[in-house]
Amino acid sequence: MKLVHALVLASLTVSGSAFALGDPAAGERKAATCVSCHGSASFSGMFPLVQLAGRDADKLATKTNKYRSGKLFSPLMNMSVMALSDQDVEDIAAYYQKLGKPFLAMPGIRGDEDITAAK
Ligand code: HEC
Structure with a gap:
């Protein structure tokens, strides 16, 4: 019984690892400019x-x-993220992932596949 419990815990830890790098609470503060x-x-x-x-x-x-x-060029974006640290980026990304879904679902909205496709 104990072993099963430990295995379940271990698998939860592994599957939750996408959150481990960034801190969503810190990300919420740091995303103040992104939110606009x-x-x-x-x-x-x-x-x-x-x-x-x-x-x-x-x-x-x-x-x-x-x-x-600067690998991707978009003046609005280049300016907006210029001053971020690696940790800021991880925190903001963790915050957005944690929100679960866009506030306003609409046709044409970009998804993860668009990000993957970007060079
Ligand atoms: C002034 C408006 C503005 C602000 C502020 C801004 N962005 Fe953006 N962002 C854009 C626009 C416009 C695009 C689409 C650019 C393009 O496709 O050329 C974009 C694209 C992105 C994308 C790519 C999304 C996709 O699906 O392709 C990411 C990731 C992103 N922004 C992150 C951020 C983060 C993180 C912040 C805050 C630090 C931020 N942005 C602040 C306007 C903004």
């Missing part, structure tokens, strides 16, 4: 097609870092 454009749990943002809530944290972080490094 990308939304939150209670707001769609000015660009509702790129609401980030519910998106995969690893993919969000990867794409955010491409804007940080």
Whole structure:
């Protein structure tokens, strides 16, 4: 019985590891600027097609870092993420993943597959 319990705990720990890098509570504070454009749990943002809530944290972080490094060009985004640290990016990504779903579901909204497709 004890062994089963330990195994269940172990598998929970492993499956929860996507959250381990970023701290969603810190991310909520750090996302204050992102929210105006990308939304939150209670707001769609000015660009509702790129609401980030519910998106995969690893993919969000990867794409955010491409804007940080200038690999992806988008003046609004390059300026918005320029000053972030690696930890800030992980925290913000964890926050958005934890929101679970966009505030305003709508046709044409970007999903994780768009992030994966981006070079
Ligand atoms: C002034 C508005 C604005 C702010 C502030 C902003 N963004 Fe963006 N962001 C955009 C726009 C517009 C796009 C779409 C850019 C494109 O496709 O060229 C985008 C795209 C993204 C994407 C890619 C989404 C996808 O599905 O392709 C990520 C990730 C992202 N932003 C993260 C952030 C984070 C993290 C912050 C806060 C630190 C932030 N953004 C702040 C406007 C903004």
